[in-house]
Amino acid sequence: MKKVGNTYCQNCKARLSNVFSNLTLEELDNISINKSCHLYKKGEIIYNQGNYLHGFYCIEQGIVKIYKIGPKGRKQIIKLAKKGDIFGYRSVLSKESACTTTEVLEDAIVCQISSNILFDLIYSNPKFSISMMKLACEELGEANSYIANLAQKSVKERTAELILNLKNDFGIDENGYIGISLTREDMSEIVGTATESFIRSLTELKNEGIIETKGKKIKIKDEPKLIHIAKGLE
Amino acid sequence: MKKVGNTYCQNCKARLSNVFSNLTLEELDNISINKSCHLYKKGEIIYNQGNYLHGFYCIEQGIVKIYKIGPKGRKQIIKLAKKGDIFGYRSVLSKESACTTTEVLEDAIVCQISSNILFDLIYSNPKFSISMMKLACEELGEANSYIANLAQKSVKERTAELILNLKNDFGIDENGYIGISLTREDMSEIVGTATESFIRSLTELKNEGIIETKGKKIKIKDEPKLIHIAKGLE
DNA sequence: CGGGCGGTTGATAGAACTCAAGGCGTGTGG
DNA sequence: CCACACGCCTTGAGTTCTATCAACCGCCCG
Numbered sequence: 001m002k003k004v005g006n007t008y009c010q011n012c013k014a015r016l017s018n019v020f021s022n023l024t025l026e027e028l029d030n031i032s033i034n035k036s037c038h039l040y041k042k043g044e045i046i047y048n049q050g051n052y053l054h055g056f057y058c059i060e061q062g063i064v065k066i067y068k069i070g071p072k073g074r075k076q077i078i079k080l081a082k083k084g085d086i087f088g089y090r091s092v093l094s095k096e097s098a099c100t101t102t103e104v105l106e107d108a109i110v111c112q113i114s115s116n117i118l119f120d121l122i123y124s125n126p127k128f129s130i131s132m133m134k135l136a137c138e139e140l141g142e143a144n145s146y147i148a149n150l151a152q153k154s155v156k157e158r159t160a161e162l163i164l165n166l167k168n169d170f171g172i173d174e175n176g177y178i179g180i181s182l183t184r185e186d187m188s189e190i191v192g193t194a195t196e197s198f199i200r201s202l203t204e205l206k207n208e209g210i211i212e213t214k215g216k217k218i219k220i221k222d223e224p225k226l227i228h229i230a231k232g233l234e
Numbered sequence: 235m236k237k238v239g240n241t242y243c244q245n246c247k248a249r250l251s252n253v254f255s256n257l258t259l260e261e262l263d264n265i266s267i268n269k270s271c272h273l274y275k276k277g278e279i280i281y282n283q284g285n286y287l288h289g290f291y292c293i294e295q296g297i298v299k300i301y302k303i304g305p306k307g308r309k310q311i312i313k314l315a316k317k318g319d320i321f322g323y324r325s326v327l328s329k330e331s332a333c334t335t336t337e338v339l340e341d342a343i344v345c346q347i348s349s350n351i352l353f354d355l356i357y358s359n360p361k362f363s364i365s366m367m368k369l370a371c372e373e374l375g376e377a378n379s380y381i382a383n384l385a386q387k388s389v390k391e392r393t394a395e396l397i398l399n400l401k402n403d404f405g406i407d408e409n410g411y412i413g414i415s416l417t418r419e420d421m422s423e424i425v426g427t428a429t430e431s432f433i434r435s436l437t438e439l440k441n442e443g444i445i446e447t448k449g450k451k452i453k454i455k456d457e458p459k460l461i462h463i464a465k466g467l468e
Numbered sequence: 469c470g471g472g473c474g475g476t477t478g479a480t481a482g483a484a485c486t487c488a489a490g491g492c493g494t495g496t497g498g
Numbered sequence: 499c500c501a502c503a504c505g506c507c508t509t510g511a512g513t514t515c516t517a518t519c520a521a522c523c524g525c526c527c528g
Contacts (some may be wrong), residue, residue, distance in 0.1 A: 183475090196477085199475070200477085215475095216474095
């Protein structure tokens, strides 16, 4: 982790599509001046489960994985956060300790914005309040889906779903490969299964001609079939 | 479902511990006058997954189960809501359709408060905003734990955890039994497993002398051991 | 060149699901 | 008042799914 100079939030394109889109230029200025930005290398921890946070975070660049360490010591990845995403706000708003650990997956520049600023904005800018709530509520909806999926879908079905989600979140490159490279272990921690089980599902999907892999890269070859499996209809 | 006369929110003791605790008497008055209250019988549906809601709900009396219907048609209960709990706000705030179905478990009086009022309050009362966010963020934290638990704990461990949670949420009666009676099916839908598997876990806990059951009533006989199992340390 | 990490496969054991059958208790209709 | 049906609970047996352990490969890096 290395401190880097503050960038201007006004110039950040990512803000147009997140909770900061409702802020005035003055409010953005205030954040730009008071935030603190750091460069994190792959593998570095931003905060640990159980820490109390003094602010929330916004990703200017890179990818961060957010996970819980379960009772058996295994990791369960809750979310991959990318450019423009904010995280850590949950603990700040609920005034609880962090329920997750956040670790950098691809070298990242992350800005920390203090709790004071967050609460000030909520007090003074109802539109911002609403967009924060909207965000929390959307994440809650996703979490609820996650719960039903984990309880009811097989590993293969969840694997198919993961691949589709990765495509939606990270797009595809010029060769048709999904725009993020994760280790098999990371992916199994998202799916919520053992690495070997995850690999077996991948292998099956490959043998069925539905996907193709090249090292860490994954390409979807038959999206309709993949969707069908992901829906648990197979 | 039968319409019943509006009660005064000011007199509702449950409000002291929920998001309404930060409202002024005028604001409460406004809700009392404009809300609409209904009596629901066991088994009645308040709203279905996919519906768009015109307001959120507060339970004056009774118990409501909130569940998702999974891809295989099985139910996954996300939460049991009781007196003083609010629900449906997620869909209103995220402007999405309801991600769950809500069904009455014990005859209930439920008040519906229109979206307008909710948004007006958020605009005019920052303290209320903050407590709404706090609620959403707390639920998000719980959902995240649920995810890690489902992925990593065995059915027996989750069964132990359910019993502890029911005790915390619904207390115990004069004979030491937990103050809520659910069918085995309902409980299995919370734990996220087949009814038979859930029953087998219950039976094991009984055989080990950790719990005792009498019809639908459950009594905890060895709480430390139950906690130990629930933590997944067995 | 050796070591370690990530990926893969096989074998096996254990967990959980499904299907099937039977018991118990309650409420209803004859 | 009894018989029966129905819902809920429980247990058994068999099957499927998933985790775990072990081994091996390929590759990159020091």
